Amino acid sequence: MAGLSGWPAFAGCLILYGAMDALLSFQNASLTFPRGHRHVVRALADVSLDLARGELMAVLAGRAQGKTTLLRAAAGFDKPVRGKVLYKGRDLSRLSDRQLSGLLSKQIAFVEPIGPDLDLPVISHVALPLLAMLSENVAYERANTTLRRLGADEYADQRWSSLADSERVLATLAQGLVREPELLLVDDLMATLGMGATEQIGRLLHTIAREEEMSVLMSTSDAEATTWFDRVATLAGGELYVPPPSEPDGNVIDFPSDQPRSA
């Protein structure tokens, strides 16, 4: 366990950890939405986080605590009213629609548990994001490879409506992964899964992220879905807390317990 003297030094390391190679940064970002004429809802309150390249960070939160807003801001869909969201050091709110669109088609993928409007075969849904950039043959081949990698190729030709929950999760992940993104944003995708499926899909995502050096920011309401993530932040009322990285051997850092017990 870290002693009293170890805590400030450890905290110092964290600052370096975050600043060293952040792919995505929130810098004191606040986001509000109007509700009626007189009220505003505080969706994000002074949020700061650094997501390193290749890092997997889960954000654990209950319902309506700002999970989706956080991810939408990370994708540049929603712009903070104060503070910044930086991707590779570039302020997302300053990008033109075209620049943002370019990022979203090639570097940042956002997946959420919303089924498609059209009940097409899975392979078509997965290939869809590529059709604007690649030939149909190449797009479908890449979609097939992605599904195979996830162990989901056996139902490539099935229609979406016929899929089980865990199969839909894999197909949705495939829609994001097929773009070979550097940053994958996953919005509470595993909430409907049982124990074994959560473990398997979490592990699979971890393996792919490590192999591709892909960063993942995932919101979830289920702690079990965080098992294969490097860090677990918590979000409530728009306020985010990001713990420092755990020591590799899993030793517990007792945060306030060894500080002097004085007012």
Added chain:
Amino acid sequence: MGRTATAPGQFGGEVILGLLTEELSGSYQLDRRLAERFGSVGYANGMAKQTLKRLREAGLVRPVDAEADVTPPPGVSRAEAIMYEPTSAGIKHFRRWMWASITAPPVREELHAKIALCQPNDMPRMITLVREAVAVCAGRLQDLNVETQARRKRADPERWSSRMDVIVTGGDQAWWESRIKWLQRVRIYLEQEWRAYQAGLHSQVA
């Protein structure tokens, strides 16, 4: 993993001091008030008497009038009926405890006790304490994940023990999840209460 909460005995003295700060009491009354206010913690009956003895030796409480002619209720000894009040050192000790960080996660009992005894002006500090508790619990969940990853990478996932490990770890994760979510709700509630108090919406605060 340090799942067991801080034993009540470790801060029982502070709880007794807090109750005496609110209202002078004898040990039999304190036992009853402990049961009313902290029933779920399960303080042992008779705990107040032992604690008062310890606090008196430490100069943190004193009998209001040990020589007074007290008529105890039926079934209560004269010693149990003697009223106690906190000394100035006792009040100072209690205030210091109220504002200090929680000693160890998962902080349930100690945090409950502080919130139960806090006054409106203590709320900003309580909010900070809850934030610290969230930080501790989130750190523990993350540590658990790192340990779990290391263990599962070493093990054959098809082995029976690995299959059962998913259940055991899932139980621990669910425990931290519920703690984190509860603490977050407490923080938001306290923030609302503090805003309402500042706006003068609470007419009765005692």
